[in-house]
Amino acid sequence: MLTVTDLNAYYGQAQVLKQVSITADAGQVVVILGPNGHGKSTLLKSICGLVERVVGAVIYQGENILGQPTDRIVNQGLIYIAENRELFPHMTVLENLKLGAYAKSARAHEKRNLEMVFDLFPRLADRRNQLSSTMSGGEARMLAVARGLMSNAELLCVDEPSLGLQPSLRFEIFSIIQKINKQGKTVLLVEQNIPQITELADRIYVIEEGRISFEGSKEEALSNEHLKEIFLGM
Amino acid sequence: MSEDTLFLIYELIDVIISGLTNGSVYALMAVGLTLVYGVTKAFNFAYGSFFNLGGYLAWLMIPVVGAVGGYVSIFIAVIPIMFIVGYGLEKSLVAPLRKRPEWEMKVMMMTLGLALFMDNLYAVVFGGRVKSLPPILEGTLDVGDLVFSYQDIMIFFLSIGGILLFGWILNNTRIGMAVQAVAQNPEGAKIVGIPEKRIFAATFAISTAMVGFGGILLSQKYFISPMSGGAIMVKSWVITAFGGMGSIRGGLYAAFIIGMLEAFVGYTLGMSYSMIALFILLLTTLALRPQGLMGRA
Numbered sequence: 001m002l003t004v005t006d007l008n009a010y011y012g013q014a015q016v017l018k019q020v021s022i023t024a025d026a027g028q029v030v031v032i033l034g035p036n037g038h039g040k041s042t043l044l045k046s047i048c049g050l051v052e053r054v055v056g057a058v059i060y061q062g063e064n065i066l067g068q069p070t071d072r073i074v075n076q077g078l079i080y081i082a083e084n085r086e087l088f089p090h091m092t093v094l095e096n097l098k099l100g101a102y103a104k105s106a107r108a109h110e111k112r113n114l115e116m117v118f119d120l121f122p123r124l125a126d127r128r129n130q131l132s133s134t135m136s137g138g139e140a141r142m143l144a145v146a147r148g149l150m151s152n153a154e155l156l157c158v159d160e161p162s163l164g165l166q167p168s169l170r171f172e173i174f175s176i177i178q179k180i181n182k183q184g185k186t187v188l189l190v191e192q193n194i195p196q197i198t199e200l201a202d203r204i205y206v207i208e209e210g211r212i213s214f215e216g217s218k219e220e221a222l223s224n225e226h227l228k229e230i231f232l233g234m
Numbered sequence: 235m236s237e238d239t240l241f242l243i244y245e246l247i248d249v250i251i252s253g254l255t256n257g258s259v260y261a262l263m264a265v266g267l268t269l270v271y272g273v274t275k276a277f278n279f280a281y282g283s284f285f286n287l288g289g290y291l292a293w294l295m296i297p298v299v300g301a302v303g304g305y306v307s308i309f310i311a312v313i314p315i316m317f318i319v320g321y322g323l324e325k326s327l328v329a330p331l332r333k334r335p336e337w338e339m340k341v342m343m344m345t346l347g348l349a350l351f352m353d354n355l356y357a358v359v360f361g362g363r364v365k366s367l368p369p370i371l372e373g374t375l376d377v378g379d380l381v382f383s384y385q386d387i388m389i390f391f392l393s394i395g396g397i398l399l400f401g402w403i404l405n406n407t408r409i410g411m412a413v414q415a416v417a418q419n420p421e422g423a424k425i426v427g428i429p430e431k432r433i434f435a436a437t438f439a440i441s442t443a444m445v446g447f448g449g450i451l452l453s454q455k456y457f458i459s460p461m462s463g464g465a466i467m468v469k470s471w472v473i474t475a476f477g478g479m480g481s482i483r484g485g486l487y488a489a490f491i492i493g494m495l496e497a498f499v500g501y502t503l504g505m506s507y508s509m510i511a512l513f514i515l516l517l518t519t520l521a522l523r524p525q526g527l528m529g530r531a
Contacts, residue, residue, distance in 0.1 A: 100426050
């Protein structure tokens with residue numbers, strides 16, 4: 001479904017990604033681990049057209065989407081769900097969700113997706129008329145994921161959904177991501193060092209200093225001493 | 235009541251009406267300018283020249299459509315032209331600058347240059363002599379001894395109508411919500427797939443259409459001359475800064491306060507003092523409340 005080949009990304013003079021290649025097959029959960037500031041988020045953002053200078057190839061459904069503006073990429077079924085949420089603060093939950101369905105490809109499915117999202121996140125349904133800026137960290141995170149789902153995307157690029165959440169909420173958000181995956185969505189998930197997510201992963205990549213330093217199944221990851229120590233916290 | 239007090243009351247009512255009429259048009263213009271600043275973070279110093287463009291285009295059309303009753307066709311023709319001009323200018327002049335470092339300053343300089351260019355172009359094309367538009371509706375509405383001109387009434391209600399229409403578009407249409415999304419969180423807007431560049435251009439176009447509309451309305455009461463846009467630009471910016479940069483509600487309040495202030499100062503001290511009063515108000519506000527009336531600190 002997605003093949004990223006030899007991706008190099010730059011912020012100004014600094015090269016953040018170096019020859020990064022990853023693949024994700026339809027229906028998989030692909031987890032990207034790595035320490036803070038080593039390029040995980042940049043990889044997701046590069047795929048979704050949110051980084052200015054990127055060289056390489058991002059093949060999605062057989063087409064190279066690298067260099068296309070984000071609105072076209074969203075329209076083709078990819079969505080980035082930001083770690084810092086990027087909500088619209090002076091709008092209600094419902095308005096945020098409706099804007100999530102801004103892409104042409106999402107409009108026809110807006111009603112159905114709204115029902116689906118309220119089903120997954122009953123708390124958002126209760127708070128649909130509340131301003132997003134007045135929500136707690138956990139609820140705002142749920143809203144960010146829900147807004148991403150409203151785009152009707154097939155591939156979700158989820159950036160550290162557990163960041164800053166207490167363990168029970170982390171567990172909740174991971175189980176929701178699992179549910180979404182079961183419904184047929186492909187998930188590209190970035191995390192720092194959470195053991196629980198290896199449970200979800202069909203494939204794991206580790207990025208260190210902008211390069212892929214490990215690639216393999218969750219069994220391989222779990223038997224790798226270096227990984228166990230550093231990223232899985234075991 | 236003595237004749238003198240009655241006379242004074244009538245005079246005061248006149249002043250209030252003048253303040254309300256001007257205030258309503260200022261509100262229309264301030265809302266447009268606030269919108270552009272709030273969404274695109276670009277200063278548009280050619281705003282006053284676009285005001286005059288509306289006035290001149292309407293003036294050109296007067297002989298074609300005939301004055302009275304012809305205003306409907308003027309609005310139908312001029313407002314879309316203003317929209318297209320605004321859209322084209324954003325795409326061709328503002329958007330390329332956006333990619334450069336310190337683009338805000340560059341846009342400011344560019345629009346200032348554009349204003350000079352447009353004002354001088356008006357002087358070449360239309361000559362230095364002042365132009366005026368006939369009243370949109372002749373006659374007066376007499377309520378007892380009070381006399382209201384239909385022109386003032388029309389200007390007031392058309393401005394308010396324009397603002398309400400604008401508010402409706404902003405809150406009830408997909409593009410309006412997208413405009414607000416870009417203003418509130420540009421990165422978030424990009425993420426959900428809102429085509430930012432098109433929204434910037436559309437916002438610029440909407441504000442150009444609004445100030446052009448204001449130009450048609452107010453040029454019935456005041457003369458249009460090639461350089462008269464300058465005062466309008468200054469006034470629009472004073473209102474926007476007074477109301478709070480980027481706050482539409484603040485801009486609305488500020489416009490009426492300033493319309494009233496202008497009318498009262500004009501009545502008591504003379505028109506030439508109104509600009510001075512405006513700046514005293516602005517300086518006091520900025521000293522006491524730098525973010526303006528409703529701005530977010």
